[in-house]
Amino acid sequence: MEYKLADQLKNAHPTAIRKIYMYACDHPEFLDLSIGEPSADTFPLKEIAEASRDMYENNGKVALAYGPYAGMDDCIDEIRKWVERRGFDMTNEAIEMLPGSGHGMDNMANTFCNEGDVILAERFAYPGIQNAARMVGAKLVGVDMDDTGIIIEDLEKKVKENPRTKFLYLCPSFSNPTGITISNEKRKAIYEIAQKYDFMIYEDDPYSRLSFDGDFKTEIKKLDTDGRVVYAASLSKIVSSGMRIGFFICNKDLRQYLEMSQGNAGVQSVPVMLTVANYMKHNDIEAHCRKVGEYYKKKADCLLECIDKYFPKSCKAITPKGGIFAWVEVPETLDLEETWDELIHANVGVVPSFGFSSDPDTIPGNAFRICYSTQPPEVIDEAMKIMGNLLHSKLD
Ligand SMILES: Cc1ncc(COP(=O)(O)O)c(C=O)c1O
The missing domain is CATH 3.40.640.10 (Type I PLP-dependent aspartate aminotransferase-like (Major domain))
Structure with a gap:
């Protein structure tokens, strides 16, 4: 059937992350630092389970x-x-x-x-x-x-x-x-x-x-x-x-x-x-937030150390003071789309700046977003080493 879609949907374009997702699905070895999601390890599972049990036991009819x-x-x-x-x-x-x-x-x-x-x-x-x-x-x-x-x-x-x-x-x-x-x-x-x-x-x-x-x-x-x-x-x-x-x-x-x-x-x-x-x-909840902040700080420190160790000096990371994202600016001479493609095929998922641009065709930017929230230090290290080597090969 040919669906008569609304104009708003016809103008929609799949996000950059979707392209990575499609590739990663077929490659279990993929080192994914693209998806901006929190680590489930930081969620207060025991406390939420207790809160939920208590709710159904004491307020079940209202809840349903x-x-x-x-x-x-x-x-x-x-x-x-x-x-x-x-x-x-x-x-x-x-x-x-x-x-x-x-x-x-x-x-x-x-x-x-x-x-x-x-x-x-x-x-x-x-x-x-x-x-x-x-x-x-x-x-x-x-x-x-x-x-x-x-x-x-x-x-x-x-x-x-x-x-x-x-x-x-x-x-x-x-x-x-x-x-x-x-x-x-x-x-x-x-x-x-x-x-x-x-x-x-x-x-x-x-x-x-x-x-x-x-x-x-x-x-x-x-x-x-x-x-x-x-x-x-x-x-x-x-x-x-x-x-x-x-x-x-x-x-x-x-x-x-x-x-x-x-x-x-x-x-x-x-x-x-x-x-x-x-x-x-x-x-x-504030004490919990502090713990989550400390958890992500360790991951961010690990990522920044790896960038420092592996990336050409012409690439510059903006140091986050919280949250789950780092932004690495690369020289404007680098072909962002081509580099991104090569990174995906080298099993590294990061998101190029044009994926976030309000005007991707004319102002694609020259940066990558790297999300450090879910991966362990060894995966962050391996992914940044691969990315650093690729950047050196293109920029040195
Ligand atoms: C800046 C920003 N706003 C909003 C959201 C949506 O979050 P929620 O899960 O609360 O819908 C996200 C999720 O990643 C986000 O990064």
């Missing part, structure tokens, strides 16, 4: 029934206590539970964008925002960045050039894909530009609690006096990615619209919310 759209109060209350402890002023704010924070991007685009509107994002950003823009016919415009993140002057320039800008998408802490964390000064400047030109900010924050050294930058939401920041966070990198649980913090007046825009897909599972509520009641 429909719940409210915004999410179960028990869970929202625990999330509220957590973010208040972290200094969020919740006086004018509401929380809405989500089936993962990725879902929040779709809600945001559905809520604010008509066809032809503009979403701004750092030049290299999480591909989920490209999908969210495409599905509502919005245009994604990339803002230039350096190794301190988005460039403020270019943000202002792009807003002026695009008067239909509805919101800026930003992952300001330990970003996917670059691992970069935006400084407090820059966060303030970004908020001031949003006020000056009257656009919203979608602050995507799945990684900030995974700091290596306990340094937490101020969330842009905490600077928000107008209700123009929608803050989305996720428990995928902390408690479980499979349970699919995340949440919004947004102005109380806005919540109803974000909720309306989620259509049929956005309602969170009641047993998941109640399990997480139980988990948070009986465990210190």
